Amino acid sequence: MPNQIPDRVKKERVNKLRILDRRKRIDFYDRFIGKNAIIIPEGKVYRGNFIKGFTDNYIPVFIKHKKSLENSLIEVKIKDIEDGFLIGECL
DSSP: OOOOOOOHHHHHHHHHHHHHHHHHHHHHTTTTTTTTEEEEEEEEEETTTTEEEEEETOOOOEOOOOGGGGTOOEEEEEEEEETTEEEEEEE
């Protein structure tokens, strides 16, 4: 196709969008720190000892792995953000 944007410009724009996405995501997640949520943890283990569950509005929350928590509704308190991920604690 004619009039293509140079690859360098495309990469710069993508990088800016990724930075904006990360900043907006952290700002959004920050509003949930200290709040309780119901999640359904999956069985896959992440980062050594965490499992991930999703809130009712699809926010991923990581909690310490326990086999008994997998695939069941549990209430968690969202404690912190680490490396862009929400960390929760079972109640």
